[in-house]
Amino acid sequence: xxxxxxxxxxxxxxxxxxxxxxxxxxxxxxxxxxxxxxxxxxxxxxxxxxxxxxxxxxxxxxxxxxxxxxxxxxxxxxxxxxxxxxxxxxxxxxxxxxxxxxxxxxxxxxxxxxxx
Amino acid sequence: xxxxxxxxxxxxxxxxxxxxxxxxxxxxxxxxxxxxxxxxxxxxxxxxxxxxxxxxxxxxxxxxxxxxxxxxxxxxxxxxxxxxxxxxxxxxxxxxxxxxxxxxxx
Numbered sequence: 001x002x003x004x005x006x007x008x009x010x011x012x013x014x015x016x017x018x019x020x021x022x023x024x025x026x027x028x029x030x031x032x033x034x035x036x037x038x039x040x041x042x043x044x045x046x047x048x049x050x051x052x053x054x055x056x057x058x059x060x061x062x063x064x065x066x067x068x069x070x071x072x073x074x075x076x077x078x079x080x081x082x083x084x085x086x087x088x089x090x091x092x093x094x095x096x097x098x099x100x101x102x103x104x105x106x107x108x109x110x111x112x113x114x115x116x
Numbered sequence: 117x118x119x120x121x122x123x124x125x126x127x128x129x130x131x132x133x134x135x136x137x138x139x140x141x142x143x144x145x146x147x148x149x150x151x152x153x154x155x156x157x158x159x160x161x162x163x164x165x166x167x168x169x170x171x172x173x174x175x176x177x178x179x180x181x182x183x184x185x186x187x188x189x190x191x192x193x194x195x196x197x198x199x200x201x202x203x204x205x206x207x208x209x210x211x212x213x214x215x216x217x218x219x220x221x222x
Contacts, residue, residue, distance in 0.1 A: 035211075045152075045160065045203055047211035061210075095159055101207040102150035104171065106159035 002026040002105045004096045009110035012086055022079040022096030022107055029077040030054070033100040036070060036081050038092035039109075048094070049081060064090075086114045118142050120206055122214035128222040135191040137217045139204035144184045148208035151180055151189045154216075155200045163202075164189065196221065 008020040020036070036048040049070035050059045058070050069082040079096055091114045097103035119142040129135050139149065147167040152160035162171045164180035167187055177192045191198055199221055204214040 044215045045205070045213040047213075050211075101148065102162055102165040102205070103152075103160075104162045104165075106161070109159055 002098070004098065004105055004107035006094065006096050006107045006110040009094065009112045011113045011115065013116050014087060014114055016086055017082070017084045018086060018112060019083070020081040020094055020096075020110060020112070022081075024077045024079065024096075024098070027098070029072075030074040032098050034070075034072060034079045035097045035099060035103060036079075037095045037097055037103065037106075038090075039095070040089075040092045043092075046092075050100075051079070083112070086112075088114050090114050118145060118206060118209060118212060120204055120212050120214040122202075122204055122217050124217060125215065126218050126220070128220050129194050130222045131194055131196060133194045135194050135198075135219065137189040137202055137219070139182075139187045139189070139214050141185045141187075141206055145206045145208040147183060148206055149180070149182070149187050150205045150207065151178075152203045152205065153198075153200045154203065160203060194219075194221075 003025045006022045012018050035050040038046050038048050051070045055072045067085045071080045093109040093111050095109045096107040098105040121140045123138045149167045151164040153163050154160040163174050163178050168180045179190050181188050201216045201218045203216045206212050
């Protein structure tokens with residue numbers, strides 16, 4: 001059974017940093033692109049970052065480029081999201097997902113609240 | 117940037133109804149479209165990819181159609197467990213989600 005389990009969320013002040021983790025199981029992790037998607041409270045879904053199966057290339061929208069870094073450790077089947085210079089508009093539930101084009105498996109999500 | 121517009125934003129229907137949800141792109145996305153179902157308090161679930169391919173394990177009452185800029189998700193006979201918000205997502209030239217259609221029982 002495919003499982004994606006996120007951790008690392010919480011309350012953080014504006015301008016500070018936070019690192020999310022996602023442990024994958026039930027599939028060959030190093031065969032798949034992985035993606036972070038977020039959802040602000042009561043809002044829609046927003047793509048945050050993607051990484052190739054080898055970790056050799058990463059992709060970001062303008063809203064987080066230069067502040068967020070996606071990475072992976074294939075030996076540990078773990079995906080990461082380093083979030084720096086956090087803003088109030090980054091407040092959201094962050095989902096770890098599997099996929100290159102569509103996203104077929106999602107974690108349960110981890111809440112990040114940016115507030116003073 | 118290609119914008120994705122879903123309509124209606126809220127839809128009320130009865131059990132057994134045929135339900136149609138719309139997703140329109142601001143330019144052609146060449147069938148690069150997925151549909152997701154999100155129930156309250158849960159993560160989204162993939163229903164359809166490549167505009168009309170049913171994800172494994174999804175009931176056959178769900179179907180997708182369309183081409184170019186206009187796409188549709190159809191539920192052939194609405195069931196109580198289908199109450200959810202439905203999102204479309206394009207993956208041609210980047211990833212963008214629609215704002216969602218909330219489906220409720222009448």
